[in-house]
Amino acid sequence: xxxxxxxxxxxxxxxxxxxxxxxxxxxxxxxxxxxxxxxxxxxxxxxxxxxxxxxxxxxxxxxxxxxxxxxxxxxxxxxxxxxxxxxxxxxxxxxxxxxxxxxxxxxxxxxxxxxxxxxxxxxxxxxxxxxxxxxxxxxxxxxxxxxxxxxxxxxxxxxxxxxxxxxxxxxxxxxxxxxxxxxxxxxxxxxxxxxxxxxxxxxxxxxxxxxxxxxxxxxxxxxxxxxxxxxxxxxxxxxxxxxxxxxxxxxxxxxxxxxxxxxxxxxxxxxxxxxxxxxxxxxxxxxxxxxxxxxxxxxxxxxxxxxxxxxxxxxxxxxxxxxxxxxxxxxxxxxxxxxxxxxxxxxxxxxxxxxxxxxxxxxxxxxxxxxxxxxxxxxxxxxxxxxx
Amino acid sequence: xxxxxxxxxxxxxxxxxxxxxxxxxxxxxxxxxxxxxxxxxxxxxxxxxxxxxxxxxxxxxxxxxxxxxxxxxxxxxxxxxxxxxxxxxxxxxxxxxxxxxxxxxxxxxxxxxxxxxxxxxxxxxxxxxxxxxxxxxxxxxxxxxxxxxxxxxxxxxxxxxxxxxxxxxxxxxxxxxxxxxxxxxxxxxxxxxxxxxxxxxxxxxxxxxxxxxxxxxxxxxxxxxxxxxxxxxxxxxxxxxxxxxxxxxxxxxxxxxxxxxxxxxxxxxxxxxxxxxxxxxxxxxxxxxxxxxxxxxxxxxxxxxxxxxxxxxxxxxxxxxxxxxxxxxxxxxxxxxxxxxxxxxxxxxxxxxxxxxxxxxxxxxxxxxxxxxxxxxxxxxxxxxxxxxxxxxxxxxxxxxxxxxxxxxxxxxxxxxxxxxxxxxxxxxxxxxxxxxxxxxxxxxxxx
Numbered sequence: 029x030x031x032x033x034x035x036x037x038x039x040x041x042x043x044x045x046x047x048x049x050x051x052x053x054x055x056x057x058x059x060x061x062x063x064x065x066x067x068x069x070x071x072x073x074x075x076x077x078x079x080x081x082x083x084x085x086x087x088x089x090x091x092x093x094x095x096x097x098x099x100x101x102x103x104x105x106x107x108x109x110x111x112x113x114x115x116x117x118x119x120x121x122x123x124x125x126x127x128x129x130x131x132x133x134x135x136x137x138x139x140x141x142x143x144x145x146x147x148x149x150x151x152x153x154x155x156x157x158x159x160x161x162x163x164x165x166x167x168x169x170x171x172x173x174x175x176x177x178x179x180x181x182x183x184x185x186x187x188x189x190x191x192x193x194x195x196x197x198x199x200x201x202x203x204x205x206x207x208x209x210x211x212x213x214x215x216x217x218x219x220x221x222x223x224x225x226x227x228x229x230x231x232x233x234x235x236x237x238x239x240x241x242x243x244x245x246x247x248x249x250x251x252x253x254x255x256x257x258x259x260x261x262x263x264x265x266x267x268x269x270x271x272x273x274x275x276x277x278x279x280x281x282x283x284x285x286x287x288x289x290x291x292x293x294x295x296x297x298x299x300x301x302x303x304x305x306x307x308x309x310x311x312x313x314x315x316x317x318x319x320x321x322x323x324x325x326x327x328x329x330x331x332x333x334x335x336x337x338x339x340x341x342x343x344x345x346x347x348x349x350x351x352x353x354x355x356x357x358x359x360x361x362x363x364x365x366x367x368x369x370x371x372x373x374x375x376x377x378x379x380x381x382x383x384x385x386x387x388x389x390x391x392x393x394x395x396x397x398x399x400x401x402x403x404x405x406x407x408x409x410x411x412x413x414x415x416x
Numbered sequence: 417x418x419x420x421x422x423x424x425x426x427x428x429x430x431x432x433x434x435x436x437x438x439x440x441x442x443x444x445x446x447x448x449x450x451x452x453x454x455x456x457x458x459x460x461x462x463x464x465x466x467x468x469x470x471x472x473x474x475x476x477x478x479x480x481x482x483x484x485x486x487x488x489x490x491x492x493x494x495x496x497x498x499x500x501x502x503x504x505x506x507x508x509x510x511x512x513x514x515x516x517x518x519x520x521x522x523x524x525x526x527x528x529x530x531x532x533x534x535x536x537x538x539x540x541x542x543x544x545x546x547x548x549x550x551x552x553x554x555x556x557x558x559x560x561x562x563x564x565x566x567x568x569x570x571x572x573x574x575x576x577x578x579x580x581x582x583x584x585x586x587x588x589x590x591x592x593x594x595x596x597x598x599x600x601x602x603x604x605x606x607x608x609x610x611x612x613x614x615x616x617x618x619x620x621x622x623x624x625x626x627x628x629x630x631x632x633x634x635x636x637x638x639x640x641x642x643x644x645x646x647x648x649x650x651x652x653x654x655x656x657x658x659x660x661x662x663x664x665x666x667x668x669x670x671x672x673x674x675x676x677x678x679x680x681x682x683x684x685x686x687x688x689x690x691x692x693x694x695x696x697x698x699x700x701x702x703x704x705x706x707x708x709x710x711x712x713x714x715x716x717x718x719x720x721x722x723x724x725x726x727x728x729x730x731x732x733x734x735x736x737x738x739x740x741x742x743x744x745x746x747x748x749x750x751x752x753x754x755x756x757x758x759x760x761x762x763x764x765x766x767x768x769x770x771x772x773x774x775x776x777x778x779x780x781x782x783x784x785x786x787x788x789x790x791x792x793x794x795x796x797x798x799x800x801x802x803x804x805x806x807x808x809x810x811x812x813x814x815x816x817x818x819x820x821x822x823x824x825x826x827x828x829x830x831x832x833x834x835x836x837x838x839x840x841x842x843x844x845x846x847x848x849x850x851x852x853x854x855x856x857x858x859x860x861x862x863x864x
Contacts (some may be wrong), residue, residue, distance in 0.1 A: 079606075080606040080774070080816055082774070083776055083815070086814060102814075103813065105606065105816075128810065131814070132775060134810070135780050135810060136775050136779065138783060139779055168803055193775065194773075196773075213601065213772070216584070216771050216772045217768060217778060218767065218770065218772065218778050218782040219772070220772030220778065
């Protein structure tokens, strides 16, 4: 963009920001960041045409522009409304917006199964976050919820339509990333469902990306399903040479095992863009199915380091940025030596001392078995053996 | 006898055929427009006439036309919205069925004014036989040189196509209509951009109702000023009203917008009074989407003035004590009708017709329908009424297209004006199953 382009001044929740013309209110608010950025369930900036559907990002436009200061009568979907110079927007400072947003969340949840305890998405689910922020304790919906059969769309992805909030993101992935679109929306109204036509397998190289864009647990990775909770896995950035995609991914590890592979997401839960080395273009870092589903060994990847997650969800309480240093008392107990892992404490109590060969003990081990200090533990084992 | 412009000749035998229509003075407006006027002059006449969109919103047509973007080298389109699916509205069907050439004539004048060389009639799929009627009319017009290349030697080309929908109410919303016309799923688009800038195939497009386009014919023939003289204030010209419900003479009536609602219901020229000697209880004056009004508020405004059949008078008092002209579907309820059952029927319709794109409408319409069914069946609770009120407030204004509003308004108005009837259903669960009608307290003593 040339330097001469006039920037538009937008004031969102009393914070003014300058953005180029054509920017949406949502993107301007994301520039400010924090609570000012409205939540977005259906908008995905890397997918053309997405947004406007979930209505969680509604904002109040208190002043249309500098030239035409009239307020907009209706709440506007910030993801699809472009800014005007001198626009004044109210997001969290407007009671009307908060009320409408609470209403949308309630309405999104009436047919959602709320099966977070058995859902793979739990912990990194946009709807879960939104419900914590705006939901109510109970529901006023007293009718049976809408239920669909689970559907296998291909050997790698499972569609659980009951959880779907019809954000349409996956259909845009199908439209824009893959050659032949084989899935979309069937039926209409509250019976509308994502489906292949009809129950066909989705089989193309980039179909796995629809798992990442799904804001809820409707599309899940069958190679990861029920294997682990996301908060028990540790995300690390990694890359490999891939002829189909950028090859830049996040590995979610449990110990040395790669539990799953996903795209690298930014703080808004969207895939990051990378500069393509060949063309010099900046492109979203979608990854191919080979990288996602087949390369499940650490040896397949070049590890770059831990992933910094700055998001607000359960997995992101900064626990991966660095290990939380235990309190000093533990160090005291350990003669001033800081523990590396919680296992270290057990070391102190001898519970995990490999020197004590439990298989040699007659009968169950008791506290007496471990009652000695670590200095003479070898002798303890000896004694026990000798007694026998 | 009120002045008629559109349906004046609709009942002449075989007016459906070109020869008869032409003999009765048809296609005069095309001759006038193409030979003696420039496109801008036609637009100017429409502006002067004060013609307002007859599809429901009542937006001034001339203004809408002047918003049409006219970039060089980009085709423009006129799309006629004949997807008339609103419960209670059947005026366009009548017009197209009896006098199809009037629509074709209006389309030629309008397309000429807009500079469109291709125009479409998007007609609802259920009007399958009218598709044949229109296609026959188009063929006749083409054979007689009113369509095709170089019409009347003016150098202006026009082709008209009829495109039947597949039976979705939502495709009457202009952007959903355009999506459907493009062969996609009929989901409304997010505005802006408006169709006047980016419409059909991303080209500037004007979408107008059948009746609006037909009204262009008398405007071109007799000048916009003459048209503007009919009616009161900003409600100029004549309006087709499709009246139905508990009246003696249901049907399509053309009114000049100078008569009162009372006259419309009770005079023999129009509805002919309430059927079976019953009393008027309530009325939906503009198609199922607009708020229902109890008899006392229907005939007189909150200020005590007589309510007229005009855009302004019907919406006098806002939604608190008024309603809307809407699309002209005039539904009359007598004192035996149950407002709760009636509201449930409408809610079921909107639940069925929601496209499912945006969440408040998709989930909210189904929720409202279920609660209303419970109340109707005597299983409701008092708090359900407040809940209904709350849900409709969460849908209204928060959706992409006006279907959300259309689903919320009838429920809101029914609770606003007939809350005791809902409460009666809750407190008398057995009676409401047996009798299936409400309290009937709203009928005023009125001239029979």
